[in-house]
Every structure is written in structure tokens, then in C-alpha cells.
Amino acid sequence: MYVLSPQEKEAKKQLIAAAASKLFQKNDFNKISMARIARESGVAKGTLFNYFKTKESIFMYLLLSGYQDYLKDVLLRFQAAENITTWSAFSSFLLEQNHLLISKRPDLLRLNALRGPILETAADKEQTLLGRKKLYQVNHQLGQAIAKRINILDDKQASHLFIIQSAIISGLMNMMNLDEFHHDQLPVDFKGFQIDLEQEANQLMLFYLQGLAQKLGGAK
Amino acid sequence: MYVLSPQEKEAKKQLIAAAASKLFQKNDFNKISMARIARESGVAKGTLFNYFKTKESIFMYLLLSGYQDYLKDVLLRFQAAENITTWSAFSSFLLEQNHLLISKRPDLLRLNALRGPILETAADKEQTLLGRKKLYQVNHQLGQAIAKRINILDDKQASHLFIIQSAIISGLMNMMNLDEFHHDQLPVDFKGFQIDLEQEANQLMLFYLQGLAQKLGGAK
Amino acid sequence: MYVLSPQEKEAKKQLIAAAASKLFQKNDFNKISMARIARESGVAKGTLFNYFKTKESIFMYLLLSGYQDYLKDVLLRFQAAENITTWSAFSSFLLEQNHLLISKRPDLLRLNALRGPILETAADKEQTLLGRKKLYQVNHQLGQAIAKRINILDDKQASHLFIIQSAIISGLMNMMNLDEFHHDQLPVDFKGFQIDLEQEANQLMLFYLQGLAQKLGGAK
Amino acid sequence: MYVLSPQEKEAKKQLIAAAASKLFQKNDFNKISMARIARESGVAKGTLFNYFKTKESIFMYLLLSGYQDYLKDVLLRFQAAENITTWSAFSSFLLEQNHLLISKRPDLLRLNALRGPILETAADKEQTLLGRKKLYQVNHQLGQAIAKRINILDDKQASHLFIIQSAIISGLMNMMNLDEFHHDQLPVDFKGFQIDLEQEANQLMLFYLQGLAQKLGGAK
DNA sequence: AATGAATGAGGGTTCATTCAT
DNA sequence: CATGAATGAACCCTCATTCAT
Known part of the structure; x- marks a missing residue:
């Protein structure tokens, strides 16, 4: 688990994306902070940037x-x-x-x-x-x-x-x-x-x- | 000049809007700061807020x-x-x-x-x-x-x-x-x-x- | 006072610089944060950037x-x-x-x-x-x-x-x-x-x- | 290879140091990240910390x-x-x-x-x-x-x-x-x-x- | 011993807005 | 009515370090 397979990495990317998507259902882009996406997806803020550059x-x-x-x-x-x-x-x-x-x-x-x-x-x-x-x-x-x-x-x-x-x-x-x-x-x-x-x-x-x-x- | 006529006020509003419009020709919304609009229109930053709330x-x-x-x-x-x-x-x-x-x-x-x-x-x-x-x-x-x-x-x-x-x-x-x-x-x-x-x-x-x-x- | 004279602006710049200098007496550059300089000089963090770019x-x-x-x-x-x-x-x-x-x-x-x-x-x-x-x-x-x-x-x-x-x-x-x-x-x-x-x-x-x-x- | 001889350990330390040194030829200290040293030396980021504390x-x-x-x-x-x-x-x-x-x-x-x-x-x-x-x-x-x-x-x-x-x-x-x-x-x-x-x-x-x-x- | 994913504090900085003058 | 200095919350992002595997 500490060396993630491509599938696992993809899964985590999806996890983050899903959290962002969920937030986007009810909020405007500008109102969604990276901190909130992190919270929603259950990972640390820094982790977000391991999967997405911005x-x-x-x-x-x-x-x-x-x-x-x-x-x-x-x-x-x-x-x-x-x-x-x-x-x-x-x-x-x-x-x-x-x-x-x-x-x-x-x-x-x-x-x-x-x-x-x-x-x-x-x-x-x-x-x-x-x-x-x-x-x-x-x-x-x-x-x-x-x-x-x-x-x-x-x-x-x-x-x-x-x-x-x-x-x-x-x-x-x-x-x-x-x-x-x-x-x-x-x-x-x-x-x-x-x-x-x-x-x-x-x-x-x-x-x-x-x-x-x-x-x-x-x-x- | 300390009490502007409605025409004068409207004129200044247009002035500011025109400056913003000009900047918007070449820049994205997020890249246009109020400071820049003020500079472009030749008024102070605070003045912007006399004519537009946000x-x-x-x-x-x-x-x-x-x-x-x-x-x-x-x-x-x-x-x-x-x-x-x-x-x-x-x-x-x-x-x-x-x-x-x-x-x-x-x-x-x-x-x-x-x-x-x-x-x-x-x-x-x-x-x-x-x-x-x-x-x-x-x-x-x-x-x-x-x-x-x-x-x-x-x-x-x-x-x-x-x-x-x-x-x-x-x-x-x-x-x-x-x-x-x-x-x-x-x-x-x-x-x-x-x-x-x-x-x-x-x-x-x-x-x-x-x-x-x-x-x-x-x-x- | 709300339109500062060059002297007054210079004075505030000195104020900020003096605070930074004081902190530098006892701390390494890396340990001095902008927040601390702001606190020490008694101005808001943002004000720092009105006087110094970085x-x-x-x-x-x-x-x-x-x-x-x-x-x-x-x-x-x-x-x-x-x-x-x-x-x-x-x-x-x-x-x-x-x-x-x-x-x-x-x-x-x-x-x-x-x-x-x-x-x-x-x-x-x-x-x-x-x-x-x-x-x-x-x-x-x-x-x-x-x-x-x-x-x-x-x-x-x-x-x-x-x-x-x-x-x-x-x-x-x-x-x-x-x-x-x-x-x-x-x-x-x-x-x-x-x-x-x-x-x-x-x-x-x-x-x-x-x-x-x-x-x-x-x-x- | 799971127990390295002192020579092997020393060699790897040198390897890392050499990579850092090479990067330092052209970059300022602050611009050199541990990630980059790891990449340059061909080891994992974590390995760096097996050889150097900081x-x-x-x-x-x-x-x-x-x-x-x-x-x-x-x-x-x-x-x-x-x-x-x-x-x-x-x-x-x-x-x-x-x-x-x-x-x-x-x-x-x-x-x-x-x-x-x-x-x-x-x-x-x-x-x-x-x-x-x-x-x-x-x-x-x-x-x-x-x-x-x-x-x-x-x-x-x-x-x-x-x-x-x-x-x-x-x-x-x-x-x-x-x-x-x-x-x-x-x-x-x-x-x-x-x-x-x-x-x-x-x-x-x-x-x-x-x-x-x-x-x-x-x-x- | 090696890995690299995860961390998260902390960083500097921006900028719309306020308000004393 | 105009000014622009002051604000400070909020921002995104970096990165050395940790640690489960």
C-alpha cells in the first residue's frame, strides 16, 4: 500500500475529484477552497497537490x-x-x-x-x-x-x-x-x-x- | 465639483466602466484587479466603490x-x-x-x-x-x-x-x-x-x- | 494623515524596517516570518506589502x-x-x-x-x-x-x-x-x-x- | 544488499552528496529541494533521510x-x-x-x-x-x-x-x-x-x- | 535498506473593501 | 466627493520530513 499501483493512484485521484464534484453541486467555483476539498475527501491539503497541480x-x-x-x-x-x-x-x-x-x-x-x-x-x-x-x-x-x-x-x-x-x-x-x-x-x-x-x-x-x-x- | 450633477456622476461611472471594459478585452476577469481599473481610469481605488458596490x-x-x-x-x-x-x-x-x-x-x-x-x-x-x-x-x-x-x-x-x-x-x-x-x-x-x-x-x-x-x- | 506625505511614508517604511531589524538581532532570516514583522511593527501583514514588495x-x-x-x-x-x-x-x-x-x-x-x-x-x-x-x-x-x-x-x-x-x-x-x-x-x-x-x-x-x-x- | 557494508553506505552517501553538489553549482540553496536531490541522485526521497538527518x-x-x-x-x-x-x-x-x-x-x-x-x-x-x-x-x-x-x-x-x-x-x-x-x-x-x-x-x-x-x- | 505517498504547518502574498482625512 | 493607506481574511501552494510497507 505504500507504493501505490497505478490503479490505486487513479482511485485516489478519483476520490479527490469526487469530493470536488460533490462540493461543486452546491457551491460556486470561487467558494470552494482547496482546504474544503481536502476535508471533504478525507486527505491532507498537501495530498491534493500530489494528484493535481492546481x-x-x-x-x-x-x-x-x-x-x-x-x-x-x-x-x-x-x-x-x-x-x-x-x-x-x-x-x-x-x-x-x-x-x-x-x-x-x-x-x-x-x-x-x-x-x-x-x-x-x-x-x-x-x-x-x-x-x-x-x-x-x-x-x-x-x-x-x-x-x-x-x-x-x-x-x-x-x-x-x-x-x-x-x-x-x-x-x-x-x-x-x-x-x-x-x-x-x-x-x-x-x-x-x-x-x-x-x-x-x-x-x-x-x-x-x-x-x-x-x-x-x-x-x- | 463637490456636488456632482447626475450627469457628472453618470459620466464618471461610464469612465470607470470603460476602463474595466478596455482591460477585459485582453485580460481574464481574475487577472483584472480593482487597483488596475483605478489606474486605467485615472481615479483612486476608493472612488471605484463610490460608483460600484463590488x-x-x-x-x-x-x-x-x-x-x-x-x-x-x-x-x-x-x-x-x-x-x-x-x-x-x-x-x-x-x-x-x-x-x-x-x-x-x-x-x-x-x-x-x-x-x-x-x-x-x-x-x-x-x-x-x-x-x-x-x-x-x-x-x-x-x-x-x-x-x-x-x-x-x-x-x-x-x-x-x-x-x-x-x-x-x-x-x-x-x-x-x-x-x-x-x-x-x-x-x-x-x-x-x-x-x-x-x-x-x-x-x-x-x-x-x-x-x-x-x-x-x-x-x- | 490619510494621504501620507513622502516623509510620512518614509517614516512608516523605517518603522517596518526597524521592526525587522530588531527581530534580526536575535533570529535567523528563515525564522522571521512576515507575520512576526507585522506584529512587531504594529501594522497589518498586508501593509508590509504596501511598503516592500517581498x-x-x-x-x-x-x-x-x-x-x-x-x-x-x-x-x-x-x-x-x-x-x-x-x-x-x-x-x-x-x-x-x-x-x-x-x-x-x-x-x-x-x-x-x-x-x-x-x-x-x-x-x-x-x-x-x-x-x-x-x-x-x-x-x-x-x-x-x-x-x-x-x-x-x-x-x-x-x-x-x-x-x-x-x-x-x-x-x-x-x-x-x-x-x-x-x-x-x-x-x-x-x-x-x-x-x-x-x-x-x-x-x-x-x-x-x-x-x-x-x-x-x-x-x- | 539488505545489509550494506560501511563502504557501500559511504558510497551512497557520496552519491547523494555529489548530486546535491552538482545542483548547487547552478542553483541557490533555497531553490534546491530534497525531491530534486532525490531525482538527481536516483534514490527515493526517503532514502535521503537514511543518510542525512536534514x-x-x-x-x-x-x-x-x-x-x-x-x-x-x-x-x-x-x-x-x-x-x-x-x-x-x-x-x-x-x-x-x-x-x-x-x-x-x-x-x-x-x-x-x-x-x-x-x-x-x-x-x-x-x-x-x-x-x-x-x-x-x-x-x-x-x-x-x-x-x-x-x-x-x-x-x-x-x-x-x-x-x-x-x-x-x-x-x-x-x-x-x-x-x-x-x-x-x-x-x-x-x-x-x-x-x-x-x-x-x-x-x-x-x-x-x-x-x-x-x-x-x-x-x- | 529503500520506497514514495502522506502529511500539514507554515509560508508569502493578493486584493477587494473600508474609512479617516 | 476623492483619496489611497490600511486592512486581514483568505488564498494557493511548497516542502522537509515521516513512516507504513
């Missing part, structure tokens, strides 16, 4: 590995749903993924918004690039699986759909809650600013898919 | 007033283009606005991503609500002007388009530059992550407009 | 301003001792300064040893250069005053004597206390390592002055 | 064993130069040693300055005393060898010369590079602060030897 690295890791997990899940679900072969069935499938992403992984979407302006300024470059590479691979793999069944799409186009999906949802999140202020509901007005995230995301995605189908040449 | 308030102000300016400009341009009466012409008009927003006001989109997770946690609530109210009004006014000419849309729907526009662009920005790392171009791979922001935004907007038109019942 | 800057300032003070004192004493005109009288004068430097300003000699390896790695460059310039000037001024009365020396040579003086004493200090260990007297042996600093410094200085006089051509 | 102990060891080596070399060179019997020849010999010390072992002089203020505060007392005792012996041995040939000196006086030598050079080093700042050459001025270490050391040593000779009664 605070930002932890959250970047959360983002990238979280997205990998999400895409892997999508792939599994796609492979399980063998009957999805038509564009229309595929569209429905994608909208279901919208639902899952929004309801199960809102943290990814919040991290997404922080990536450029906050995380990337201090995250470990090497780790980030490795994470992106893996993410890229999973994304590509998913694209291939889809392209194999949905004729109208090639693998690149299929992969790209998930970039667009994230953009749509993450962008709508950026525009949300203009009828609130830091979790306080505002008294009146601002109804025009209200957004039902999922419904809006579905509509936008649907229109996008329709437009794309038409552009790509054909089918319904 | 640092976040400055940037929230930048976001809200910037969006107002943008929407007012859109309104002016729409009013100037009297020939826009068809859905198709209107669609083109909106895509032009995409271009302008992306090329002239990228700061607004970056601020957008910070709004929820960073700015709102510490911004002046009163000022923010006032700003939003004004923004709401401009947005509504714009919607009305559009609805008057574009039959298919009512004013709410027209106003809403600009929420969607920002969501689209801001969301795509969140997904951008995955082929870079903090302004450094990455050597290889990651091409699948590349996004041409404007082209992508235009396509997404276009598909959305097409879908919307179809849904709303009619034309082109 | 911890090392404080001690560099101590060294440079301390040496200035020392050289100014030497100058005053030299000017007061109008009867010093011969080389022999001047030699005695210099040996007296040895005594004063060793007994009154051992801190300068300890700081001297830290300058290169510790202080210079993190001291404020601008402040350091300014301090050196002033020191240079005082040193030069002293050299001029001496050269005017002691024919055998020109001003450069006279100035240089004080560099040599410091080198001698500071070097001997480096070799001292080999019969102790961190302030504990060692039981036996090591007598050959014993150094009576002042006596040794005087002897070395004296031999140097004799040699120099001979070399410069004459007297004694 | 970081400071390593560098203290470097200093003391380095000086021993130096003095042993001096002794060898003196024994090899059988023709050195006159004071004048001996003076020349000592100046040659100046050159060698300065050019080959600047690390010893830098460590010298750190000894009191940094190393001694945390070095292993036992090891340090042992090292000093050995050093003392070598120093004494050297003194004896010299005294045997140079009539004017007794062994104590001869030994003492090397203390003075180190004091001179180490003190001059403390005063050096005032025309630089942390390895950056300064633009102008400060020429009066320039020191040619070797030339200055030779002069000071020479004058000292002359003075000593005169004092001891005669020759030259």
Missing part, C-alpha cells in the same frame, strides 16, 4: 472526465437501442440525451462555461491535453457508431453533433435564470427572460437536426 | 449596459432597413447581427458565461435588477418593432429570438478553442474540436429560424 | 540603508577628526571603524553574507538599485573627503578601502564560531578554529594598509 | 568534506613542491592556492557564507562535529608540514593561514557582483563596486603575508 486542474479534470463518461454512456445507450436506424428515431434519441445531460450532468455544463475564462488560465496543460485527447477519441468512437447506422451522417458529422448539443445547452444555461438573482426568485417582471431549459434545448436541437437533414440531402 | 458589479454593469447598447443598435439598424418585411429578409438581417455581435462585442459573450457562476455571486442586486429591467425594455421594444413588420412573429417571439441568438453564440464560444490551450495553438490532433464560430452560429441560427417558421405556420 | 526586499533595504548609515557616520567622524592627515593617523582611524562596525552593526555583516545567495533572489530590483546608487554615492563622498586629506590616496582608492573593510570582517565572520555550534559552545578541541574577530580584522586591515602604503609609494 | 546536513557535509578535500590537495601539492622552503616561495605557493580555490571550488565559498545563518540552524550536530574534527586534523597536518619547511611559522600559525585565506576570499565574494543583480549585469554606474575577485584576493593575501613575515620577525 485547483483549476481538479475542475478541468472533472470537466473532461465527466464529458467522457457522458459520451461513453451515450454510446452504450446507442448500442443498446439497436432499433435506431432512421433519422427520426435518431433525432428522438438525441433529444433523450438532452434530457439526461441536463438532468444528470448540469455540473458539466457549468464547468463548460468556466473552462475558457477560469480553468484554462491555471490548469495543468499536460493533464488537460491528455484528457482532451481521450475525450476526442470517445467522441470519435461515438460518431463512428452512429454513422454506421445512420446513413445520412458520416462519422465527423455525427461526432460534431455532440459539440453542438453541448453548445446549445451550455449557451441556454448562460441565458437562464435572468428571472432570478443568485437563486432568489425575482418578484415580478422578467417573464420574457424565463427559459425552460430542456424544452428550449429540445426545440433548438430539433430544428438543427431538421435543418441538417435537409441540407445533407434528403430524408425526413 | 468588482463584480462593474462587470455586471458592463454586461447589461453592453447588451442594451447592442440591442439598441440592432433596433436602429432594423428601423433603417425599411425593406425588411419578409421572413427571408429578416433571417438575413439576423445573421448579419450574428456577425456584428461576434466581431464587435465578443466581450458580451465572455461576460455572459461569467454571469451566473462568477458575477451574480457578488454583484449589486439593485443595480443588476435595474439593468435587467432596462435591458428587458429594450429587448421588448425591439420585439415590438420586429413584430410590426414580420407578421409571423408576435412581439414576445421576436424578443425571444435575441435570447436564443445569445445562447447560440455564447454556447458555441464555450465549446471553442478546444484546439488551443490558453491561447497556445496545439500541435496536432483536435481538429474535430475546431469550430468556426460565425459559420456555426449562422447555421444554427438559420436552422432555428427555418424550424420556427415552419412551426409558426407558414412562409418560406 | 520579504527579501525588507532585508535588502536593511542592508543597504544600514551601510549608508554606517558610511555616513564614518564620514562624520572623519570630518570631526580634523587632525587626521597622516597615513598613520588614518590607519588608526580605520581600525577604530572596524571596532565600531563589528560592535555596533554586526547585523550588516550577517546581511552581507545573505545578500547574494538569499536576498538577491527575490528582492525588489528597482529598490535595490536605488539603494545601491545611494550607497555608491555616500561611499564616493567618503572617498573624496579622505583623499583630500590623505595625499597618498585618490578618491577611488579611498572608497575602495571600505569595500575591503567589509570583505575582511564579513569574511572573518563566515569563518567564526567554528568552536561553537549554533550558539552552543563546543566542549573541547577546535581551538585552532577560534577567531577573535576584532583582533583578526584589525591585523588583516593593518597589514593591508601597510602593504598598500608601500605599494602606493611611500610613507609609513 | 537538508541542511547535506550541505554542511558538502562544505566540510569539500574543505577537507581542498586542504588535502593543498597538502599534496605542497609535498610535491619540495623546493618550497623560503618565505617568498611559500607566498607564491599560497597565491596559487587562491587561484585554485577560486576557480575550482567556488561552491565551498558560497557554502561558507551560508554556514552560520542557514546551515547551522538545522544541520546534524554530531555529523557536523565529526566533520569539523576531521577538517581540523587535516588543517593541522597541513600546518605541520608547512611549519617543518618554513621556519618562520609554527604549525598553528601555518594552519591559521588557511582560515585567513578562506576568510579573505569568502569575504570578497560577499562584496562581489554589486555591479550585477541576480546574474543580470547592471547598465551603468557601480563600477566602483566592481571587484576582480582573484586579483583582490591575491593582493590582500600578499599584504597579509608580508605583514605577518615582518611581524614574525624578519625574512622577506
